[in-house]
Amino acid sequence: MPTPERYGYATARIRAMERRFVDQGVLQRMLDAEDLSSALKVLGETAYAPWLAEMKNERDFDRPISSEMFHCYEEVRQFVPDPEMGQLLRITYDFHNIKVILKSMLRHRRGQSRRWDLLTNLASRETDDLLAAMESEDYRLLPYGLSGVMEECLSVWEQTQDIVEVEKRLDAQLFRALGELAKATAFPGVLRWFRARVDAENIRNLLRLRRAGEEGVKISEFLHEGGNVSLERLVDLGSEPVESWSRVLHYADVAPYLAEMGEQGSSEAMLVMLEKALDDYISGMLAPFSYTPFAPENVLRFLWSKEIETKNVRIVLVSKTSGLDRDMVRKVLRRV
Amino acid sequence: MAKKIAPTRGNLLRVLRALHLARKGHDLLEQKRQVLMMELMRHIDRARDIQKDMAEIFAAAYRALQHANVSVGIDTVQEISRAVPESDEFIVRLRSVMGVDIPEVDPIPEACPPGYSFQGTSGAVDRAFLAFHRVRVLVARLAEVETSVYRLAVQIRKTHRRVNALEKVVIPQYGAAAVAIGAVLEEGDREDFARMKISKEAGKKGLGREVP
Numbered sequence: 001m002p003t004p005e006r007y008g009y010a011t012a013r014i015r016a017m018e019r020r021f022v023d024q025g026v027l028q029r030m031l032d033a034e035d036l037s038s039a040l041k042v043l044g045e046t047a048y049a050p051w052l053a054e055m056k057n058e059r060d061f062d063r064p065i066s067s068e069m070f071h072c073y074e075e076v077r078q079f080v081p082d083p084e085m086g087q088l089l090r091i092t093y094d095f096h097n098i099k100v101i102l103k104s105m106l107r108h109r110r111g112q113s114r115r116w117d118l119l120t121n122l123a124s125r126e127t128d129d130l131l132a133a134m135e136s137e138d139y140r141l142l143p144y145g146l147s148g149v150m151e152e153c154l155s156v157w158e159q160t161q162d163i164v165e166v167e168k169r170l171d172a173q174l175f176r177a178l179g180e181l182a183k184a185t186a187f188p189g190v191l192r193w194f195r196a197r198v199d200a201e202n203i204r205n206l207l208r209l210r211r212a213g214e215e216g217v218k219i220s221e222f223l224h225e226g227g228n229v230s231l232e233r234l235v236d237l238g239s240e241p242v243e244s245w246s247r248v249l250h251y252a253d254v255a256p257y258l259a260e261m262g263e264q265g266s267s268e269a270m271l272v273m274l275e276k277a278l279d280d281y282i283s284g285m286l287a288p289f290s291y292t293p294f295a296p297e298n299v300l301r302f303l304w305s306k307e308i309e310t311k312n313v314r315i316v317l318v319s320k321t322s323g324l325d326r327d328m329v330r331k332v333l334r335r336v
Numbered sequence: 337m338a339k340k341i342a343p344t345r346g347n348l349l350r351v352l353r354a355l356h357l358a359r360k361g362h363d364l365l366e367q368k369r370q371v372l373m374m375e376l377m378r379h380i381d382r383a384r385d386i387q388k389d390m391a392e393i394f395a396a397a398y399r400a401l402q403h404a405n406v407s408v409g410i411d412t413v414q415e416i417s418r419a420v421p422e423s424d425e426f427i428v429r430l431r432s433v434m435g436v437d438i439p440e441v442d443p444i445p446e447a448c449p450p451g452y453s454f455q456g457t458s459g460a461v462d463r464a465f466l467a468f469h470r471v472r473v474l475v476a477r478l479a480e481v482e483t484s485v486y487r488l489a490v491q492i493r494k495t496h497r498r499v500n501a502l503e504k505v506v507i508p509q510y511g512a513a514a515v516a517i518g519a520v521l522e523e524g525d526r527e528d529f530a531r532m533k534i535s536k537e538a539g540k541k542g543l544g545r546e547v548p
Contacts, residue, residue: 167453
């Protein structure tokens with residue numbers, strides 16, 4: 001049974017690492033920069049500076065962002081007492097890699113090219129190991145309970161040729177594996193984070209499915225178990241007007257964030273604001289742990305904040321390449 | 337240069353028949369041209385509307401794509417795009433208008449289920465996906481209209497050329513030939529008539545001399 005006391009050193013290291021966060025002022029300066037090169041110059045004053053030299057050209061800014069994230073994950077992995085804590089956020093990258101490999105294999109069968117360049121090194125498992133397991137069709141070597149799911153996925157693909165059905169099964173397994181990892185840590189804050197994450201994902205999916213005109217059974221196929229809000233309640237919520245969601249879910253922690261969303265005019269603005277609000281909800285849920293000196297959840301809070309920070313940096317840099325309106329971009333920036 | 341036709345009654349009848357046929361053909365081609373022109377104008381109006389929509393819908397789609405890039409990153413958008421199945425739902429039927437095959441693309445449903453899973457994607461990606469689906473619907477309509485306009489225009493040009501050829505060359509030629517043959521035949525008739533008259537007169541005079 002892990003004990004929070006072991007996290008004294010880790011928390012201290014994290015406090016030091018938090019000082020390297022890109023703060024709102026820097027983001028603002030990047031946003032106000034004239035062009036992409038000026039924004040990158042501002043980014044060069046931050047912890048991202050060592051990685052900027054890796055860029056092949058100005059538009060290759062995903063590389064330093066990934067490198068900084070990878071550096072953080074690796075550093076945290078070295079001092080965190082429970083490896084599961086580091087894996088909680090990296091597992092999504094493992095599943096991303098699995099999807100890329102699987103789609104590449106399916107494309108290759110149709111005579112199309114493989115896209116290994118879309119693989120990420122942020123995953124907790126070596127990409128080569130995943131690749132070897134997939135190419136040798138020895139699915140027992142796959143982590144996170146993917147061995148059984150992969151065979152099911154391939155069988156579904158053979159029958160339907162529908163990649164969405166395949167991805168749905170992988171997403172369901174991702175949340176099952178994430179739940180198991182959270183349970184393995186046995187820290188209440190981590191379990192709360194997992195439940196909040198599931199709720200956020202479910203509510204986001206619900207609104208997106210509603211906009212796509214889906215109903216009932218179809219909606220339930222995209223929802224995941226393990227959140228604070230039951231699946232039945234979520235499916236019922238699908239027929240309610242969005243403005244009343246916060247009232248229906250008044251008992252859940254997410255309700256105040258949904259109330260903000262109800263004030264938006266169009267459904268498009270509503271969805272954009274909902275995604276931001278749900279990220280803020282999870283950040284807000286983790287924020288109180290910063291006042292508990294040795295809370296293991298601080299590791300999770302730091303890594304989550306780092307993910308949000310890289311998201312913000314990416315949003316600003318992509319907006320610079322596309323020449324998007326600053327006010328629009330300012331609205332979608334997340335709170336770190 | 338007009339072909340020399342022997343001025344016979346047989347040829348005159350043949351030329352008159354050809355002239356009649358050419359005039360009938362001219363009328364029919366003229367009608368065909370008018371019908372094709374009406375069809376063309378209808379398609380041009382549609383094409384104008386679609387091209388106007390095209391600019392707006394393409395701009396909206398690219399704007400949505402930019403937002404999707406901002407929301408989840410360019411690499412992720414690329415990765416998602418690979419999950420979207422290739423479209424093979426275009427059904428083209430052919431309708432004949434005055435012998436011109438006009439393509440008609442069966443309407444593509446406006447609603448489109450997402451071609452990717454929701455984990456790791458965002459509402460901005462949904463918007464971009466739907467916006468490009470609208471582009472696909474519009475491109476199908478535009479292809480239908482532009483192909484129709486092209487085929488109609490080609491056929492109208494051909495018909496116009498044929499009408500002109502009949503109007504300016506064939507009908508005048510046959511007309512002239514008929515007139516010429518008619519004139520020659522009338523001339524011949526007149527000569528025959530005169531010759532008969534003379535011989536009749538000569539016959540009358542000769543009889544008078546022989547009979548005392």
